Amino acid sequence: MLELTIKNMVCPRCITAVNNIFHELKLEPTSVELGTVRLADDKLAPEKLHEIKKILAEQGFELLDDSNQKLIGRIKTLVIEKIFHSQHLDLKTNWSDIISQALHHDYGSLSGLFSSVEGITLEQYIIRQKIERVKELLMYNELSLSEIYWKLGYSSVAHLSAQFKKITGDTPSHFKNQRSSASERKPIDSI
Template sequence: MLELHIKNMVCNRCITAVRNELLASGLHPVVVEMGVVQLEEEELDEESRIKLGARLTDLGFELLDNNRTRMIGQIKTLVIEKVHHSDDLDDKVNWSKLISDQLFHDYNYLSTLFSSVEGITLEQYIIRQKIEKVKELLFYDEFNLSEIAVKLGYSSIAHLSAQFKKITGQTPSQFKKTRAIDMKRNSLDQI
């Protein structure tokens, strides 16, 4: 299965337009989501890739090259590693500096690229990853909310709770009460 990244896919009409273009080009899309397409095909020859790129450009989209696709993957990996696999997040984590230093590119460029492909801002992605980690920590009941706030670099329990409710629609306490009934956790690659 071949995965392509397409810039400027920001709404359901974009998804429909890209799906229709893929079908018109004789390709077999399996998944078409904001910024990402998975095809049954294993690969595209250079000529087909150029033609598809030109047709998408005519529609206002951009087929990203492998370097930019790889860069988005590196951003996601960096955020996931820092949020889910570090012992503690420093509450003073400067995400823009961390990401630009690790990827050797200007943060504004990386943030714009990420948003145009993923359909959410890089900041929103980081927040969503942190909330998934909060869900995990609440589910396993090893830490209280104060410890979780410190562990994930929140300035206060109130800040953590406000973000949690905004993303999940529940307070951390409500989530904790319902965890046995409905875990409501997402796989990291679906965030």
């Protein structure tokens, strides 16, 4: 079985898009998940691999070759899955345990690799993803600030608000009241 790591797969729509790409190329994946495509074949011809890279790139995805890049891609996918697709993050969510257990690597080495390649710490990346999720929930008026702090595992509304202001320079209430805020959101794959 061949496992391909794909960067910028961040939502269910991305899974569908990547799945369609592989079907159009007459490659039947055994599974397509956020950041990963598994094929029954053990190997792909270099020309086919080049074609996959090209078509994925045209759709805003990137096939990762380097083992370090693959590992970072898997870390990002894991963080995005937890923050954007979980019903609730527990206050005691231990990111180091989650990441090291899921990827079967020592958290210290994963964190060091992430920082050296991405230029920010893994903790900062997680915080930025959480703030983007807060922005999304505020913009669409889906939950109150009290519900958001609970959903994302903050200890209090004050903690969420302080972190939000530190990252965005704005309070959650002010952000929510601004309708022009939509242009301030960042795509989660570019964080």
